[in-house]
Amino acid sequence: MKIIDAFWEKRNLGVSCSEVEIENGDLVELVKKELSTIDTQYTVLKVPSGRTDIILEITRGGYFFIEASLHLIHKLGDCHLNGIQERLAQKVDYQLMNEADIRVLFSEIASGMFNTDRISLDPYFSSEQSAKRYIGWISDELDKGTSVFKLIYKNETVGFFTFKDIGEGVYYPFLAGIYSNYAKAGIGFTTIYKPIFEALKKKGKMISTYVSTNNLNAMRMHEAIGFFCDKINYVFIKHS
Amino acid sequence: MTNLEKYTQIFTETFGISAEVAASLEYQQIQEWDSVGHMSMIATLENVFEIMLDTDDIIDFSSFEKGKEILKKYDVEV
Structure with a gap:
């Protein structure tokens, strides 16, 4: 241990x-x-x-x-997109974020972008603390050189994904999401598909990520795109 | 079968809900209508009405009622 x-x-x-x-x-x-x-x-x-x-x-x-x-992996060779996903994916581009983009991202997170993580679901904590934690996490990763990309649809930023190189051709997009204006647009799968695309561009071997069972939508999206589960950890907490 | 019946059936069968629930349904109101469910519903809709929705319309398709408005653009009266 x-x-x-x-x-x-x-x-x-x-x-x-x-x-x-x-x-x-x-x-x-x-x-x-x-x-x-x-x-x-x-x-x-x-x-x-x-x-x-x-x-x-x-x-x-x-x-x-x-x-x-759930630890999920995608070996990049076999990426399933149905016809409609393919059409949408072609219209959604992505670009490395600059400082102004990061400020917009942090403002989106602060306004309550995530609500299925173990902090926002824990009555000892609050959604504000959850947002602060995500912002802190991304800031730390940016300092270490991790890339953060914005997703663009018709010149508008609609979401983001992080893209961390963890070595040997493996990439870890530890956080991704759709901005509030597009949260009901059905384009969430692009936050999962575009990192695969980026990994392929970098001649990577695999995407490795984690999904919480409290986020059924994310689990379904990963499964639909060809991720499979290779390990499950049960997570317990204690407040003293 | 009328267009409304066909349209309603797409919702009831894709999301496993009753016609009454479907009639006032909005995106993410139920767990089944998420990003994956959305694509599945749109795919069935395109097959049934033999149309191809523009990406803007796929993105704007945020409720049962909104969908009816969108279909009018494709000469499908629901």
Whole structure:
């Protein structure tokens, strides 16, 4: 198991935070012992699917289930788009964001772009804290050189996607979304399809990403475009 | 079958809802009418009425009622 001091969440959420990743070979007794040493205000615990022995132990210890996190991959070779998606995809272009675009993006996020993440769904937190966390996350990634693209339809920015190079031809679009004016336009799939297109342009091998089971729409879109699930983690939280 | 019946049936069968619910339905009002459901519904609509919607119309198709207005542009009276 790994215990990570998620110090950045102090800035994002205003609480001290530990993120714990349980690995498949971890023994229940060891997990129990290690968890007892954690004294942060907010703890996030990721347990691989199938480890019901650990799940039973941690729920006894006051951890609550908040979501399942699906690790999805796309090997780029086989991208399904139906005729209508293809027509729409051809009309939606994308471009690297400049500073002004980033300001617009942050304003869209601040106005409540996301509502299915574990922060906005947690009554201990608020949608404002969730937005602050996403803005902090993107800012940190921009500092590390991660690309953020805007999606353009008829000269208007309709959404965005992040595009992080995690090495060996693998790209991780950790966040994407459609802006409020186009949220009901049925073009959400372009936030998933365009990163595939960009990865192909860069001669990449794979897209790797995570989707929460609280976001059924995103799961359905990924499946429709040819992603498959290769790992599931159950995510538990505890406030102290 | 009238055009209205055909149009309603596209909604009831794509989204698994009753005709009453369909009549006042808006995009994302139910989980089934998301981005994936939207494409599926538009594909059926194009097949049934033998039309090809412009991308602007696919994007503007935000409710059962709005869809009726859009279809008029393609000489489909619902």
